[in-house]
Amino acid sequence: MDPTTFVLFGATGDLAKRKIYPALYNLFVDQKLPESFSLIGLGRREWTDESFQANVEQSLRMFSRREPDDSASMQKFLSAFRYSVLDIGRKEDYQKLLQLVEQREEELRISPNRLFYLSVGPEFFETIAANIGESGLGSADGWKRLVIEKPFGHDLQSARDLNQKLSKDFTEEEIFRIDHYLGKPMVQKLEILQQSNPVIHALWTNRYIANVQITANETVGVEERAGYYDHVGAVRDMFQNHMLQLLMMLTIHLPNNSSSERVRFKKKKVMEDLEPIEKQNVAANIIRAQYKAGTIQGKPVIGYTSEPGIADSSMNDTFIAARLQIDDFFWRGVPFYIRTGKRMKEKSTRIVIEFKEPLKSSQADEDSKVPNLLVFEISPNEGITLQLNTRDPHHKGEFTPINIDFHTSRDDVPEAYENLIFDALHGDPTFFAHWDEVELSWKWVQPVLEAFEENLVPLHLYAAGTYGPAESDALLAEDGYHWWFDAKPEQEIELKEGEQYVYHKNN
Numbered sequence: 001m002d003p004t005t006f007v008l009f010g011a012t013g014d015l016a017k018r019k020i021y022p023a024l025y026n027l028f029v030d031q032k033l034p035e036s037f038s039l040i041g042l043g044r045r046e047w048t049d050e051s052f053q054a055n056v057e058q059s060l061r062m063f064s065r066r067e068p069d070d071s072a073s074m075q076k077f078l079s080a081f082r083y084s085v086l087d088i089g090r091k092e093d094y095q096k097l098l099q100l101v102e103q104r105e106e107e108l109r110i111s112p113n114r115l116f117y118l119s120v121g122p123e124f125f126e127t128i129a130a131n132i133g134e135s136g137l138g139s140a141d142g143w144k145r146l147v148i149e150k151p152f153g154h155d156l157q158s159a160r161d162l163n164q165k166l167s168k169d170f171t172e173e174e175i176f177r178i179d180h181y182l183g184k185p186m187v188q189k190l191e192i193l194q195q196s197n198p199v200i201h202a203l204w205t206n207r208y209i210a211n212v213q214i215t216a217n218e219t220v221g222v223e224e225r226a227g228y229y230d231h232v233g234a235v236r237d238m239f240q241n242h243m244l245q246l247l248m249m250l251t252i253h254l255p256n257n258s259s260s261e262r263v264r265f266k267k268k269k270v271m272e273d274l275e276p277i278e279k280q281n282v283a284a285n286i287i288r289a290q291y292k293a294g295t296i297q298g299k300p301v302i303g304y305t306s307e308p309g310i311a312d313s314s315m316n317d318t319f320i321a322a323r324l325q326i327d328d329f330f331w332r333g334v335p336f337y338i339r340t341g342k343r344m345k346e347k348s349t350r351i352v353i354e355f356k357e358p359l360k361s362s363q364a365d366e367d368s369k370v371p372n373l374l375v376f377e378i379s380p381n382e383g384i385t386l387q388l389n390t391r392d393p394h395h396k397g398e399f400t401p402i403n404i405d406f407h408t409s410r411d412d413v414p415e416a417y418e419n420l421i422f423d424a425l426h427g428d429p430t431f432f433a434h435w436d437e438v439e440l441s442w443k444w445v446q447p448v449l450e451a452f453e454e455n456l457v458p459l460h461l462y463a464a465g466t467y468g469p470a471e472s473d474a475l476l477a478e479d480g481y482h483w484w485f486d487a488k489p490e491q492e493i494e495l496k497e498g499e500q501y502v503y504h505k506n507n
């Protein structure tokens with residue numbers, strides 16, 4: 001891997017502490033960092049190299065999936081870290097930064113490959129990119145990359161404006177837009193599973209699939225992010241980016257060993273074929289809702305409008321459920337149901353593929369058959385389950401669903417940020433959002449934003465600790481379907497040998 005200088009804007013912030021340092025540490029332990037690696041942390045806080053390193057070490061103790069030890073290797077890891085005070089708006093700070101970067105490159109005798117990671121609010125992206133260009137930081141004789149966090153724009157126009165501004169100093173190939181869902185190991189497996197398994201490849205069509213359900217439920221509420229969340233809602237916070245990325249990753253058809261260009265070309269194609277929803281039809285296909293007080297895992301929680309920093313009159317969506325259609329050869333006629341919400345009954349991100357039922361015979365026991373399901377558990381647990389019908393040996397008259405299961409322990413699985421930072425260091429753009437995808441996602445979502453804004457869509461309420469409003473169930477019932485729920489019942493049941501959990505349809 002090329003020697004690299006990792007320039008981190010927002011080094012004193014929450015994301016750096018919770019995600020970026022632990023990811024770098026785990027890559028270091030796995031020997032996946034470049035042999036010559038240097039990190040320069042930036043922020044307004046008057047930290048020194050020593051206090052910065054101490055903060056990084058502390059964040060590893062709190063957030064790393066691996067217990068850091070006090071050995072020489074920990075010191076080796078931390079010795080790559082330097083800190084410089086920088087105010088994003090002060091041009092002279094970029095000159096000071098340039099000197100430090102060059103000094104470190106000389107000390108380490110490395111070529112000037114520079115990765116600029118913007119772990120700061122989106123209002124700073126444009127200024128930083130321009131100052132990197134102006135200061136000469138971006139014009140050395142090596143490669144440069146810009147890694148940016150979401151949100152990428154607030155709507156279609158603002159996203160276009162931002163992209164145009166960034167393009168003045170960075171080419172599309174140099175911009176790595178993070179969507180951390182693309183870093184989740186199971187999401188990365190979707191592409192491989194389909195490419196490398198004829199069984200899955202063959203089934204990936206409207207001939208066999210009845211509907212697809214993509215869910216990202218969270219138990220947390222707005223947390224300390226009222227100022228941000230009340231302006232974005234579930235539609236911008238989760239749906240426009242993470243949920244549509246899941247849809248793209250699931251539905252692309254790829255030949256073996258596809259290049260990153262091919263993957264991105266196919267994703268773009270999915271977005272182009274996604275049937276647009278006119279503003280007047282949003283209400284018929286999209287449910288928006290907001291949580292009210294309720295109980296989660298036995299604890300009472302307050303409603304959204306009682307959260308600190310949220311106005312009593314807020315009409316913000318904390319839940320969205322949508323029905324989408326992809327108008328192409330493979331997916332025409334298959335409804336895709338997507339839902340995401342805060343303060344739901346359980347934390348779970350999963351994709352359920354419901355297969356069409358075979359022709360029913362006239363046997364009396366046909367009703368006990370359940371549809372075949374292929375379930376991708378993305379988080380918090382990772383797994384793949386195939387639900388099939390068989391006969392219960394003790395009750396020979398009835399069909400019984402059985403699950404073929406693969407599950408991995410959470411500790412064995414790399415964090416999304418590990419995968420993404422590794423790819424960015426390698427210059428592999430496959431699991432980053434290309435501008436075309438971002439633009440097409442905003443284009444699709446724009447009428448939804450407008451319909452919400454103009455109150456053309458009712459805002460339903462749901463009790464915290466449920467699976468959302470009844471209208472979300474009704475959306476599927478219109479087509480004769482229902483949401484599939486967790487295989488595990490709420491109360492852990494001790495299973496006898498040979499027994500297993502199955503997916504069920506009731507809340």
Ligand SMILES: NC(=O)C1=CN([C@@H]2O[C@H](COP(=O)(O)OP(=O)(O)OC[C@H]3O[C@@H](n4cnc5c(N)ncnc54)[C@H](OP(=O)(O)O)[C@@H]3O)[C@@H](O)[C@H]2O)C=CC1
Pocket residue numbers: 009010011012013014015016018042043044045086087088089118119120121122149150151
């Ligand atoms: N936290 C998370 O889990 C997630 C965050 N994100 C995104 O990541 C980005 C960072 O979020 P987060 O870390 O939570 O934010 P924080 O508010 O915790 O940190 C912001 C960082 O920006 C720096 N900063 C702010 N203003 C300036 C300035 N004028 N000059 C220099 N540095 C400045 C701060 O440094 P200092 O105070 O020292 O100046 C701090 O390091 C945001 O875009 C957010 O949307 C995305 C997904 C998840």
Ligand SMILES: O=C1O[C@H](COP(=O)(O)O)[C@@H](O)[C@H](O)[C@H]1O
Pocket residue numbers: 216218237238349379
């Ligand atoms: O980007 C975001 O994602 C998190 C959910 O991420 P997950 O990996 O825990 O599923 C969400 O809580 C947050 O509001 C949103 O900004």
